[in-house]
Amino acid sequence: MKEKVTIYDIAKALNVTAATVSRALNNNPKISEATRTLVLETAKKMNYEQNKFALALKSGKSHNVGVVVPFVNRNFFSSIIRGIEEELYPKGYHVIICQTHEDAKKEEETIQNLLNAQVDGILMSVSKHTQNLKHFEKVLKKNTPLVFFDRVKPLKGVSSVTIDDFRGGYEATEHLIKSGYSKIAHVTVDLSLSIYERRFEGYREALKDYDLPYNENYVVKAKSDIDSGEEAIKQLLKLKEAPDAVFSSSDFAALGAIRQLQSLGISVPQDFGVVGFSNEPFTQFMELSMSTVDQAPVEMGKMSAKVFLEQIKDVKVKVEKKVELSPELIVRKSSLK
Amino acid sequence: MKEKVTIYDIAKALNVTAATVSRALNNNPKISEATRTLVLETAKKMNYEQNKFALALKSGKSHNVGVVVPFVNRNFFSSIIRGIEEELYPKGYHVIICQTHEDAKKEEETIQNLLNAQVDGILMSVSKHTQNLKHFEKVLKKNTPLVFFDRVKPLKGVSSVTIDDFRGGYEATEHLIKSGYSKIAHVTVDLSLSIYERRFEGYREALKDYDLPYNENYVVKAKSDIDSGEEAIKQLLKLKEAPDAVFSSSDFAALGAIRQLQSLGISVPQDFGVVGFSNEPFTQFMELSMSTVDQAPVEMGKMSAKVFLEQIKDVKVKVEKKVELSPELIVRKSSLK
DNA sequence: TTGATGTTTGTAATCGATTGCACGAATCTA
């Protein structure tokens, strides 16, 4: 029925040029008030809608940003996405979602794809297995703003938004100490990711500050899932001097730990304290609610978006901004003797 | 450093026309094999990348689809998004995410916005408060494929992907009956949304099929949260003849119910059976794991994407496809006497 | 040799919006 209305149609209807219409629509100061209002009125009357493709072609800007995460249906990441969307939508940007499935190759491919789609920026959390950083350099070479959130890689010219994982690890451990536990173990995940390493460092620092010995055997590497947490606890309990508490860098592993402890008749938190990390929704829904560290993911998403918006402002000034948000220790039942 | 390479640059380098280059790149059959390979090689050598904006302007297709949900960080929706992304990404489509916050106005605005952005299709779940359907008609008038998932509105020309909520409600109730409960209540959410109404109908049908009386007082309206579930159970227990089981259309309300029951010393599942709906992740992580109905959200997302792809294929044939997936009853501890 | 057919490439318009430059008219200054 209705064909698309262009500025040429409006121009024809008013006996002016498309240029005039364009200027009127863009509030160009060198247009008379009279024609401006006239154009605006007829534009409304004719149901004019700006063709974004033409604009994009001319300006080179798509008003889209790419967001790359391992999986979108992980609470942490979907909450970050929520924050990004809420911050960027009012500014006229759309958020394009991509998943890497923790696959380095897919990550490279995705980045290339987003560059092809000429997004105005890329916000992302790197995959676990990303080693090669060439694809990021492509992004920088194209002058496309790049912002890492949570999982970062050291790279000049890239801004990042993280939480203070060191402090998170420190506070979790400190809380266990103050709660009366003294032989505190640590379940870590993947030390090649800096977030887990920093949590580990926080753990060690807390031990040191409270004059507790650091015991290498108390540190177990696991995956971020329940089974792996169960295994980790089994291993820890086999030690001659078994620990009486654990700070886990993963909520899922912590859950596995709790389950295993309970099935062995060890009562949590009386005989064994547990603190997780991430504040996954399930941690508060358990009967024995789990203490954990909240990462403020929505806030992190919003902050990432803000950093992107700043970078977009002055393209010449390449600011490399490093924002570090504060984690929040959430004390629940699993660590309260 | 590197300016953008266009087909004109390639053309100049080879002393041919941009038209020839374009045809070669697009595998147009009316080009000689020799020049085709030549063009492809130099294109690679010069690092040519197609400008999607120009293509979009010419073709009117953006290769973007809009996905609109109430919130992205709700497991059900983020899993659907995951499915959509996984299905569409290999086909060269990008997924644009928008949230409505369950706000009808924001939904209208968002739809308009996506149309402006000239997405090739819109996949969505309507907000709770959507009554007016005008904005959807705009979409149809523009011939943009529209696919509803889960929460649908009756609208000619719109495809939909849902699960068989009736069957879900039926099976949940039937399971409670077969487990030995006989006075089964129902906590519903918002009967203006068809999904909840159908679950309610399934509940009634199961009662009828098993010759159990339908008691109006056994049906309580709640919101989809814990507090509301607690309230609902309190109300039910006040009845002269209190129920001994409940099928809740919401996992969250079911959790509230369980908590309230336990705090009153009523043991689940011995004295009271509970079945939820949605298979939220936390339901399996509780010590007293919750029986629930799985909605296969990732599958739903993939199916929605497939329906969209079919619609895109022949634009002339306006197929209105209604796909109904099967829910899966998941029996856990909360309903096993 | 002629004309028909087929293959390959070029020409130029098109998709809409933006913008530097130029031109005419109106206003101001001296």
Added chain:
DNA sequence: TAGATTCGTGCAATCGATTACAAACATCAA
């Protein structure tokens, strides 16, 4: 009143890729 400014608008190029149509050339049959 002549000349300088200012203001509003039009002209035309531009952003890259696609494609209908035309043109050039080669090939083949009669």
